[in-house]
Amino acid sequence: MSPYTRPSIAPQVFVDADGQVIDYGHRWSDSPPTEAYSVTVHPERYAPLHAVAAALIDHLRLTYDVEVDEGAHVVADLLVAPSWDVPRAVRVRPRDPKCAALTFVFTAFPGVIVHAGLLHDFPYPLCGCDACDTTWQREADELEEHVFAVVSGNYSESVERRDGEPAAWYQVRFANGSSGGSSSISTVAPERLEAAAVTLPDLPSGWRPWPLRHAAEA
Template sequence: MEDPPEDAYGRVTNPERFASLIPAAEVLIADLGRRFDVVVDRGPAPPSRSRTVATLELVTITPVQRDQAPLTITFTSFPGLYLRAGAWQDFALPACGCDACEEDAEDVLRELAEYAEALTAGRLSERITGRHRAVLEFSWEGDDWRRHGTTTLSAADVKELRARPVQPPADGHWWPWSPCR
């Protein structure tokens, strides 16, 4: 397989191929609000740090129980989504979108569904460990997939993470979302 040309990195000729993410996220938000004991808040998104992608709307889905991980979805002008899951899991869908990466919209839609299913099933774990060097450990488990990793943290990183309003349970393991009554 041949490497993509250098000019394909950073170039996005068809961002609209990800337009289906926006209605899919809306359907997901409605579904989660219907099935689970959560509060759904919608509002303006904070300003984007990107010079090319604007943030449009922020939707926070917060389970009533504090030991259940919240999900925040930020809609972007790309079109795409920024997700914050639990306390410290932040990622973009699509992850890049450039011509070189050749991300496929169907794969990105599948990722959105997988992350939502794992989160609601209580299959996210995140914690800070380490005596001499702080390490952020995370683990996601789906029905047929798993993602995990570690990141070494500076003292400033730990302070910033610990200052966030959402913190994981003491053991790092988030619980499954409670169904609506």
């Protein structure tokens, strides 16, 4: 089985209104200007994320013991419906129910939203406005790192009460350390919380690593 390789992406060049090349990722030496917030002049710079997500899906399908389901219906896996059109959506679900599934939702922004496990969505890019000044390469790094953390069993979820309010928590253990976060319970449908209440207590150490696909099936 071949290791994952990011697809080759042709260099992109974008210019501003004066015809000057925009050096995304290095635009602001200080705080971004106010007018850069909530504005994305060249959202198409994130289009390579679609190619990266497609390559990840193909790699997961060929490498691990999974079921792949593609179609508009899997967009419902997201906690919140995307505000952009969805040209493609794919769920990759390990046959072992103790492994977290991944759903890739391609948006027309263009970007990718990944639903991992039961209770969390992870968008790439998170914002994408000119003030954030991220590059598709940085977003792809984070997307790949997150996907393989889930696949390797370095992802856990829980529903906990902190400061008196319930919240859905997650932890991702990356090679360079851990990352944690939470989402509001108000975004989680009651039936999802019920499913989580049944499943997550049996996973005190987190979701399990994905089993490999048998060579005869490859």
